[in-house]
Amino acid sequence: xxxxxxxxxxxxxxxxxxxxxxxxxxxxxxxxxxxxxxxxxxxxxxxxxxxxxxxxxxxxxxxxxxxxxxxxxxxxxxxxxxxxxxxxxxxxxxxxxxxxxxxxxxxxxxxxxxxxxxxxxxxxxxxxxxxxxxxxxxxxxxxxxxxxxxxxxxxxxxxxxxxxxxxxxxxxxxxxxxxxxxxx
Amino acid sequence: xxxxxxxxxxxxxxxxxxxxxxxxxxxxxxxxxxxxxxxxxxxxxxxxxxxxxxxxxxxxxxxxxxxxxxxxxxxxxxxxxxxxxxxxxxxxxxxxx
Numbered sequence: 001x002x003x004x005x006x007x008x009x010x011x012x013x014x015x016x017x018x019x020x021x022x023x024x025x026x027x028x029x030x031x032x033x034x035x036x037x038x039x040x041x042x043x044x045x046x047x048x049x050x051x052x053x054x055x056x057x058x059x060x061x062x063x064x065x066x067x068x069x070x071x072x073x074x075x076x077x078x079x080x081x082x083x084x085x086x087x088x089x090x091x092x093x094x095x096x097x098x099x100x101x102x103x104x105x106x107x108x109x110x111x112x113x114x115x116x117x118x119x120x121x122x123x124x125x126x127x128x129x130x131x132x133x134x135x136x137x138x139x140x141x142x143x144x145x146x147x148x149x150x151x152x153x154x155x156x157x158x159x160x161x162x163x164x165x166x167x168x169x170x171x172x173x174x175x176x177x178x179x180x181x182x183x184x
Numbered sequence: 185x186x187x188x189x190x191x192x193x194x195x196x197x198x199x200x201x202x203x204x205x206x207x208x209x210x211x212x213x214x215x216x217x218x219x220x221x222x223x224x225x226x227x228x229x230x231x232x233x234x235x236x237x238x239x240x241x242x243x244x245x246x247x248x249x250x251x252x253x254x255x256x257x258x259x260x261x262x263x264x265x266x267x268x269x270x271x272x273x274x275x276x277x278x279x280x281x
Contacts, residue, residue, distance in 0.1 A: 029203040057229045103205035107198045114194040168252035175259035
């Protein structure tokens with residue numbers, strides 16, 4: 001792989017945010033109450049946003065903070081408060097020993113599979129020149145780097161996404177409103 | 185940094201999968217699904233350094249779909265809670281024969 005030489009500063013912070021993301025994800029998955037779990041997940045999302053910025057995807061980093069940490073997690077916390085689920089209950093005990101064992105086995109299998117795939121040889125003819133992304137960033141700035149291929153190469157997917165969002169909005173309103181308001 | 189990013193992605197994705205398998209709280213399971221989607225986003229961004237910026241476009245699509253999925257899924261959870269007064273997946277067994 002044609003890795004350019006990274007400074008020690010860069011590598012240190014890359015590992016730092018990676019370790020923070022991993023530790024927060026582990027803390028998230030071991031919580032049994034939804035509110036601490038959501039806050040640990042927000043921490044994971046923030047460190048992943050930092051990693052996105054370090055990987056030359058500044059706009060994606062901003063979107064990560066706005067959409068995931070800002071919007072989606074707020075919706076989760078809102079539902080937890082709306083349904084009054086914050087206090088521990090019989091849900092505090094996750095599944096039993098055999099489920100945990102099976103989950104660990106599935107996790108190990110998937111992990112080994114992904115590691116094998118990650119070692120596969122990547123097609124060389126698809127690789128762009130090393131400073132391609134930097135040039136794009138210089139030429140089109142952070143938003144244009146994404147907007148140009150989005151509107152030039154994937155207009156159909158973009159339009160279908162708008163239809164998906166419309167259907168999702170309508171479906172969420174209909175589902176959450178319930179029968180009482182419609183029967184009147 | 186590609187290998188490190190891919191290893192981190194794999195670890196985060198596996199943590200999400202195990203969370204889905206272990207937990208019983210429907211809301212936490214939804215959060216685990218969000219974690220898996222974000223891990224995939226990191227893969228796209230890491231590969232976009234070597235294969236051009238098209239990968240970042242797909243991240244935008246993944247984010248849109250996950251936002252829509254969260255809205256609809258939480259609406260379903262609210263609807264189920266209104267009928268059953270629970271979000272425990274053990275008690276939501278309407279389709280069990």
